[in-house]
Amino acid sequence: MRWKEQLLTLTPYQPGKSIESVKKQYNLDKIVKLASNENPFGCSGKVLSALQLNLEGMPIYPDGYATNLRDSLAAFLQVEPEELIFGNGSDNLIQIISRALLHPDAGTVMATPTFSQYKHNAVIEGAIIKEIPLNSGNHDLDGMLKAIDEKTNVIWLCSPNNPTGTYIPEDALLSFLEKVPPHILVVLDEAYFEYVVAEDYYNSISLTRRYPNLIVLRTFSKIYGLAALRIGYGVANPEIIKALEPAREPFNVNSIGQAAAITAIEDSEFVEICKEKNRKGLELFYQFCKKHQLEFYPTQTNFILIDFKVDGDTVFQYLLEKGYIVRSGKALGFPTSVRITVGSEEQNEGVLKVLSEFLQNI
Ligand SMILES: *Cc1c(COP(=O)(O)O)cnc(C)c1O
DSSP states (O other): OOOOGGGGGOOOOOOOOOHHHHHHHHTOSOOEEOSSOOOTTOSOHHHHHHHHHHGGGTTSOOOTTOHHHHHHHHHHHTOOGGGEEEESSHHHHHHHHHHHHOOTTOEEEEEESSOHHHHHHHHHTTOEEEEEEOBTTBOOHHHHHHHOOTTEEEEEEESSOTTTOOOOOHHHHHHHHHHSOTTSEEEEEOTTGGGOOOTTOOOHHHHHHHOTTEEEEEESSSTTOOGGGOOEEEEEOHHHHHHHGGGSOTTOSOHHHHHHHHHHHHOHHHHHHHHHHHHHHHHHHHHHHHHTTOEEOOOSSSEEEEEOSSOHHHHHHHHHHTTEEOEEGGGGTOTTEEEEEOOOHHHHHHHHHHHHHHHHHO
């Protein structure tokens, strides 16, 4: 076979370890997974009843245009239906954008470390990649502007950023968008948007009206608790959406997910409660870090990156053997840190107890 050369340099995405495999390997009966930033409180109870009704539609292809979800979400966000595109998770939208705009003679700019899929897809398309190091955990927007050249087609921003949890403040984003040439697509990935509490966080949806080269990506996988159903969406100027649509697979969003997402946005109370519990949980992590003088980035998300100043894999392994799955920072660009998803109160207390033991033993 004559594979694309760049494909041979890639490894498939390494997800957080699965609960079942860890149970077996370490002979544990209870596992707590705090590795992939899923919602520890599940999803809205209303979604579960909506799903029962939709199982009958299984033999039928989904509505490829996601008409009902499109209309509900447009009303919810106060945008026009033509300003939306849906993906099989926002991962799929990253892939669609890359497919539509990147090729061996096109350039793309992104932060590092950031969400791995921007680079992964850019590599597959053979694009010219410029990675601009974070500055104390934050996007170096000036550095990213300087990296723009005549070949640049796409710039990726992740706010709040995975894996640091840091966000881009409004004034910084605005002055950045002012300076980016209008033929370059700026992708603003807001997978953790619903968790944000910072007061100087911008209203990105209204910015898509002001900057027709901006696309905002969001997902139902995080606070809405629907990661398994794979629903992400993009909001942008209708011209951008129209140009991207042919690169989208016709039936990329399944019907059960569409029905679930419609019900999920109706339950704003569930989202509010999760957001509040998340902030309370984070407080415990902050206190722990201060008590043990561990460095961390203040986070706007449901995860926290903590620097233990030892090999991240060692911390990861210690927790794993006690039944807690987290992400080692090693594969995330922070070799002495671990990234932990904020769980339920019980899960947070549990993982912090094990981490205290770990610190006493080193
Ligand atoms: C989780 C995550 C995604 C992927 O979300 P899906 O909608 O489940 O594909 C995208 N971007 C960031 C930054 C994430 O953390």
